[in-house]
Amino acid sequence: MPRILRVAAAQMGPNQRADSRAAILARMIALLEQAAGQGAQLVVFPELAFTTFFPRWLLEGAELEQYYEAAMPNPETQALFDRAKELGVGFYVGYAEKTAEGQHFNTAITVGPDGSVLQKYRKVHLPGSVEPRAGATFQQLEKRYFEYGDMGFPAFYGPDAWGAPVMGQLICNDRRWPEAWRVYALQGMELMVVGYNSAAYDPNGGDSEDQGLRTFHSQLAAQSNAYMNACWAVTVAKAGDEDGSGLIGGSCIVDPNGRIVAEAKTLGDEVILADCDLDLVQQGKQKMFNFAAHRRPDMYSMITERTGAEPPKR
Amino acid sequence: MPRILRVAAAQMGPNQRADSRAAILARMIALLEQAAGQGAQLVVFPELAFTTFFPRWLLEGAELEQYYEAAMPNPETQALFDRAKELGVGFYVGYAEKTAEGQHFNTAITVGPDGSVLQKYRKVHLPGSVEPRAGATFQQLEKRYFEYGDMGFPAFYGPDAWGAPVMGQLICNDRRWPEAWRVYALQGMELMVVGYNSAAYDPNGGDSEDQGLRTFHSQLAAQSNAYMNACWAVTVAKAGDEDGSGLIGGSCIVDPNGRIVAEAKTLGDEVILADCDLDLVQQGKQKMFNFAAHRRPDMYSMITERTGAEPPKR
Numbered sequence: 001m002p003r004i005l006r007v008a009a010a011q012m013g014p015n016q017r018a019d020s021r022a023a024i025l026a027r028m029i030a031l032l033e034q035a036a037g038q039g040a041q042l043v044v045f046p047e048l049a050f051t052t053f054f055p056r057w058l059l060e061g062a063e064l065e066q067y068y069e070a071a072m073p074n075p076e077t078q079a080l081f082d083r084a085k086e087l088g089v090g091f092y093v094g095y096a097e098k099t100a101e102g103q104h105f106n107t108a109i110t111v112g113p114d115g116s117v118l119q120k121y122r123k124v125h126l127p128g129s130v131e132p133r134a135g136a137t138f139q140q141l142e143k144r145y146f147e148y149g150d151m152g153f154p155a156f157y158g159p160d161a162w163g164a165p166v167m168g169q170l171i172c173n174d175r176r177w178p179e180a181w182r183v184y185a186l187q188g189m190e191l192m193v194v195g196y197n198s199a200a201y202d203p204n205g206g207d208s209e210d211q212g213l214r215t216f217h218s219q220l221a222a223q224s225n226a227y228m229n230a231c232w233a234v235t236v237a238k239a240g241d242e243d244g245s246g247l248i249g250g251s252c253i254v255d256p257n258g259r260i261v262a263e264a265k266t267l268g269d270e271v272i273l274a275d276c277d278l279d280l281v282q283q284g285k286q287k288m289f290n291f292a293a294h295r296r297p298d299m300y301s302m303i304t305e306r307t308g309a310e311p312p313k314r
Numbered sequence: 315m316p317r318i319l320r321v322a323a324a325q326m327g328p329n330q331r332a333d334s335r336a337a338i339l340a341r342m343i344a345l346l347e348q349a350a351g352q353g354a355q356l357v358v359f360p361e362l363a364f365t366t367f368f369p370r371w372l373l374e375g376a377e378l379e380q381y382y383e384a385a386m387p388n389p390e391t392q393a394l395f396d397r398a399k400e401l402g403v404g405f406y407v408g409y410a411e412k413t414a415e416g417q418h419f420n421t422a423i424t425v426g427p428d429g430s431v432l433q434k435y436r437k438v439h440l441p442g443s444v445e446p447r448a449g450a451t452f453q454q455l456e457k458r459y460f461e462y463g464d465m466g467f468p469a470f471y472g473p474d475a476w477g478a479p480v481m482g483q484l485i486c487n488d489r490r491w492p493e494a495w496r497v498y499a500l501q502g503m504e505l506m507v508v509g510y511n512s513a514a515y516d517p518n519g520g521d522s523e524d525q526g527l528r529t530f531h532s533q534l535a536a537q538s539n540a541y542m543n544a545c546w547a548v549t550v551a552k553a554g555d556e557d558g559s560g561l562i563g564g565s566c567i568v569d570p571n572g573r574i575v576a577e578a579k580t581l582g583d584e585v586i587l588a589d590c591d592l593d594l595v596q597q598g599k600q601k602m603f604n605f606a607a608h609r610r611p612d613m614y615s616m617i618t619e620r621t622g623a624e625p626p627k628r
Contacts, residue, residue, distance in 0.1 A: 126608075148610060149613075156626060173608075177542075177608075178492035178495075178542055186617070186624070187624065187625060188625035216573075228535065294440075295439075296439065299493075302501075303493060307606055308609070309500050311480055312469045312471065
């Protein structure tokens, strides 16, 4: 029996710092309802979807702590979970997690159509810096505000109603690191879901990569890693001008051949959908990318033995 | 001082089994001269450039052995090396290697403008099978005819006249395996050169991947791995209808942003060129892909511990 999963990417426009949590959640519920109305079974939201991208500022104390969630769901997010369960729709969503022990992570969860959390993931590839850059209007302080993810790359099964796909989750910058995709693919991953907040330009005016090039990079990473790992991929932006700093859009759904089958056209709240035939992954997994037949791990040891690049001796 | 290297991809049309070695070499010298006439300093030829792609047949004895080179250069290839040295041009070329000990490898070398071999590489990711497929008109017997490359992924310096780039070499199928690019990038690789012979369709009529999709896959792998490893990439085909089996073209030169800057338009002998600003790799290597700052090798252990995919427990 064919395993066709109707997936939606729920791209979000910007969440301004002045927006209320309730107003942002109402937009997310509207996107969820729109996707469900079109038959979506799984809706993918962005990274840190409930708030503005706060690592762009140097914050402390209560001003910083307000962005973290001590539980998920919690009173400020419960309505999304309730509505999804009513509609029988699952979702992926990113948020800032604070544990009972006081640890902080950049986290995502995938929730099943029954409202249960299928799997949590904590972002491994944190960009930015610990110390603020002197004189910069905008920071990128993910390495200050979050600890490195400590769960590895845990693949999991989606529910039978989705065709029980082996799924993986990444967050933003992770999607540019082929190691992350590969560890999931080595667990048989068939469907990757990814939320992101990616700068459209250097908000401090420092470089030459424009919005078009950055969107190209984002889609290139999704397309190639979907191809090279023989999986479907759904990558979803928070986009547009958020508190004076631009974020790319370019949310897309990619097939196991690396082709974009659905793509957001705006920088605002926008739902795109695709029917993902999960068995299309078999062409790649059984032939070109039959790992058991063709990988040569004895030649890859440098990947785990070395962190930074070391040039050869002259 | 800027480091600008003018690189040519010397795509070759098909080498028929009936073609003489001398006729093929004359075509290669003509491509070399055409590239040198346009100022190329490095000319990249395809995989197994001196012959037809013989792993498509089940052969044995002298009929098979004729395709291997016991030395490189040798009397049948010396004229290419001599002409390149006269012109002061370096080149990459692929060939079937037979060692003094009787080992066989699918091999490539890069030769400097002074005629010296800068580095040899032996293909790690051999596709195909050891045993012939019963009833098939065309085989893919690389695993039968070659041993797995035993040199790892040895990065090396190009000569000072090229700006002393850190270079890497891959062969055909290797380019689809992100591990191979990453091991080179962990040695600071700035310029990757790759020759290939890639099927344009299943010559036995077995599948649905057409020539356009296969060319897209080839370029997607080159573009994304150049971007994710912050390097230039030159990937070069033997193309066209070779002995009744189709090969894709699509040779291209890719910048460190993953953009194609030059691309072959035919399936025949064709030279394309680009001026590669080697310092463009620094944007990626110092920021987004600063490996020392951002890689998390402790999370990648599955890449070397596992060969095939193993699904999670239910």
